[in-house]
Amino acid sequence: MRLARTLGLRYPLVQAPMAGTSTPALAAAVCEAGALGSIAVGAVDAGAARAMIADLRGRTARPFNVNAFVHRKADRDAALERAWIAAMRPLFERFGAQPPEDLREIYRSLNDDPDMLEVLIEAAPAVVSFHFGLPLPKTVAALKARGSLLVASATSLAEAEAGVAAGMDAIVAQGFEAGGHRGVFDPDAPDARLGTLDLVRQLTGRIGLPVIAAGAIMDGEEIRAALDAGADAVQMGTAFVGCPESAADEGYRALLAEAAGTTLTAAISGRPARCLDNAFVAWAREATATIPGYPMTYDAGKALIAAAKAAGELGWGAHWAGTAFARARPMPAGELVEVLAREAGFDA
Incomplete structure (x- = not known):
């Protein structure tokens, strides 16, 4: 559990960034419970991103993750x-x-948004993560110089290897079951559609970096299964949508129970x-x-x-959600982290 040790986390759990659904309040609650909370700035401009980070910093002194989009220009x-x-x-x-x-x-890609890059360099969050691709070399150098750990999503071994070559510090193995946007670098290319555990097993030992499992992980038993498959940590998004601290509206919350x-x-x-x-x-x-x-x-x-x-x-x-959405448990985020930790046996 290298990532948890490096960041001083109590648990190897990451709350997924979830643009439009995660909030500073949600991320802070997760951080305070001993896991890694996340916010996403890919759907906002630099000014809003700066305000979100300041809001989160005002709620917790613990490490957190800021996620940016790095999609190719349309x-x-x-x-x-x-x-x-x-x-x-x-x-x-x-x-x-x-x-x-x-x-x-x-939405602007971070690779085309110098103002957003300036915000991230200025804020220097403990973790900066990327979705849809990889940041430019100058971005990697600038953020690493500020001490941020860099994490990229990958849906295949080829994407993970590209992340290693680009200087990432960890890779999110996004299984096909995961909710929200596929992290594929090229949406027009064939998608390997690997399940979470299969992808984790393929990456572990092949890329030399910590692998964070993501996709249809909803309880402690599944956290343990991912760790046993070789994951260094797990990332969970849908599990946190129903938390009162998320920005999910009434319709979103109802569908989690009814879809x-x-x-x-x-x-x-x-x-x-x-x-x-x-x-x-x-x-x-x-x-x-x-x-x-x-x-x-x-x-x-x-x-x-x-x-x-x-x-x-x-x-x-x-209403983004993973395939295991029906097992989401709406409860305060900090309480959910503690429940998951007990189920996974982290406090045993």
């Missing part, structure tokens, strides 16, 4: 984007709204992501228009979600 196709807007227009009209006239690149399953879809954001089966997912299954790509598709998706919510419809959210 290839734009105006005709494709117009066709997607047209396909979604009836949905907007159902809620008495109009779709956006044009789609925007609403029939999950589906991997790119129709909400433009990148493949595992979502609870809801009205948006049902529409996406029947949609025939070509998805424009990330993050432009998310511009339309977020606008539709907002229109539906304003009309009182809560089933159109980006």
Whole structure:
């Protein structure tokens, strides 16, 4: 459990960053309970990121993780984007709204955002993690000079090896069961779709770095299974969605208890992501228009979600969740960490 020792954690547990759902309050509660809390800044600008980090620092003096997106710059196709807007227009009209006239690149990659990099260098969090790819060499050097440990998500051995070559200090092995966006570097390339434990076993001993298991880990027994498979720590996201400190809305929380399953879809954001089966997912299954790509598709998706919510419809959210969502236990985050630790036998 090298990561826990390095960071002075009581438990080898990481609360997943979960952009839009994690909050400074959630991360702080996890940190105070002895695990690694996380926030995500990929969906906000530099000013908001600075405020989030300050908020978190005001709640805990313990180490925490700040996650950034490092997706490749989008290839734009105006005709494709117009066709997607047209396909979604009836949905907007159902809620008495109009779709956006044009789609925007609403999220900037850290690799194209010097202001965000400045915030991270200034803040120097104990851990900085990356999703969708790898940071530029100058970013790695700057953050390491400030003492931050660097962690990248990988869905395959090739991606993990690229992380090693880029200077990462640990790798999150994101199994196919995991909720939220797949961390694939190239969403247009074939996805190996490896399960969490299979991926952990493939990476352990092959990359020489601590491996953090992520995907469908919900209780102490599964934490132990991941550690026995060779993981140095585990990362859990869906398990924390129902915590009162998360930003999940009423519809999201209700679906955790009621949804029939999950589906991997790119129709909400433009990148493949595992979502609870809801009205948006049902529409996406029947949609025939070509998805424009990330993050432009998310511009339309977020606008539709907002229109539906304003009309009182809560089933159109980006309700990201892993395949084991039905076993989520809504309780305060600190209490959940302690329950998981007892189940895993960490205090025995």
